[in-house]
Amino acid sequence: MQSLQERYFPDLPCFGCGPANARGLQLRSYADGDEVVARFMPWPEHDNGLGFLNGGIIATVLDCHSAASVIHAAAHHGWGPLPGAALSHVTAGLDVRYLRPAPLTDEVTLHAGVRSAEEAEIVAEVWLEHDGKRRAEATAVWRRWRPRT
Numbered sequence: 001m002q003s004l005q006e007r008y009f010p011d012l013p014c015f016g017c018g019p020a021n022a023r024g025l026q027l028r029s030y031a032d033g034d035e036v037v038a039r040f041m042p043w044p045e046h047d048n049g050l051g052f053l054n055g056g057i058i059a060t061v062l063d064c065h066s067a068a069s070v071i072h073a074a075a076h077h078g079w080g081p082l083p084g085a086a087l088s089h090v091t092a093g094l095d096v097r098y099l100r101p102a103p104l105t106d107e108v109t110l111h112a113g114v115r116s117a118e119e120a121e122i123v124a125e126v127w128l129e130h131d132g133k134r135r136a137e138a139t140a141v142w143r144r145w146r147p148r149t
Contacts, residue, residue: 003028004036004068008075012086016064027061029068029110036069038110040128046104053102058128058136061110063094066126066140069112079119084147089122093141102128102135112140120144 005017005028012018017027029038040061048054067087074080074088081088102108112126120143127137 001030003030004072005029008068008071009087014064014067016060017067025057025061025064027064027068027110029065029112031072034113036065036072036112038065038068039107040110041107042102042104044104048104050101051104053104053108053135055096055098055136058098058102059094059096059138062096062126062128062136062138063091063140065110066094066112066124066138066142067091069114069124069126070122070140070142073114073117073122073124077117077119079144082144082146085145087145089142090145091140092121092143094138095140096136096138098136100133100135103130106130108135115139 011020013021015024029036042053046054046057108130115123122142124140128135
């Protein structure tokens with residue numbers, strides 16, 4: 001099954017979710033009803049120094065997973081990328097809250113859903129789970145990308 005990243009931005013070299021970045025995290029997200037879901041297996045290099053998943057990596061996968069949800073919603077509304085833009089929207093803010101440690105050696109699940117959508121701004125809620133418990137969550141604000149020349 002084709003991921004949302006492969007569908008909407010196959011040539012993007014983003015470190016977290018870009019299909020065109022062979023050395024990146026290669027996050028793959030899939031629509032599941034009103035939600036977008038992904039699974040992520042941390043690498044040993046993602047250690048926070050205490051044997052858990054690094055907070056920066058958590059923020060990266062939350063941001064990149066929210067991208068799949070936002071770009072999918074934008075496409076549904078007909079808000080495709082403007083001329084010269086690789087994406088219809090870009091991250092304008094990410095408010096991350098770390099709730100409990102996330103494992104370094106087990107797969108985690110990412111969930112996202114759009115809370116509000118207007119062409120100028122889309123807001124998504126995104127969270128990382130393991131063992132039925134939220135480990136981190138974020139509110140992601142995405143704004144319409146209007147390339148400037």
